[in-house]
Amino acid sequence: MKTDLIINKKTYTVEVQKDTPLLWVIRDIVGLTGTKFGCGVSQCGACSILLNGKLVKSCSTLVSEVAGKQIFTIEGTSENLEFLRQAWNAGNVPQCGYCQSGQLIAATSLLDKIEKPTDEDIDAVMSANICRCGTYSRIRKAIHKAVALKNKTL
Structure with missing residues (x-):
């Protein structure tokens, strides 16, 4: 699946499986490694990001769920x-x-x-x-x- 992701107000075009966790796209495809892998099951919070302003765990958020939404990571500024x-x-x-x-x-x-x-x-x-x-x-x-x-x- 090819999709555009808006991360920290910058658009990235990625091609990944639709069930790929957003964490791995942010870290491994886009190269923003500030968001951490902790537990992989949404329990620890190390992978927390803001998705349209809402706090979510990126390890359990699929890339297919975020197209067109604003993703904010620790590398962003506010x-x-x-x-x-x-x-x-x-x-x-x-x-x-x-x-x-x-x-x-x-x-x-x-x-x-x-x-x-x-x-x-x-x-x-x-x-x-x-x-x-x-x-x-x-x-x-x-x-x-x-x-x-x-x-x-x-």
Whole structure:
């Protein structure tokens, strides 16, 4: 199947089987390797992307389901993601770092929907992403810091 994918506002024409997981197209065909393979069964969140603004797991999303939709990966840019990156760095959030691209995408999804999330809001969204190093408290603090950074620039 030949299809056009819009990833981070750039169009890529790919030719793959229609049942190919989007994760492998993003990583192996397009060459954007920031989105990680973790479990392959939509449980860990390492492969999280935004699809038309909705948080999804790319390991279980078929390429045939995404033609014409906006795909946003960790390599993309957005105002919320930039503030989150600053806060992540300031808070020394990553330990091993493997899950962090999925964590950042999930946090971006959260801030795209809720301007000033509570701890409960953060926990509800971020609980779909597993961090084997247990940096959850640093992640929560960084999300609050990103909100504070954003509010300073408004």
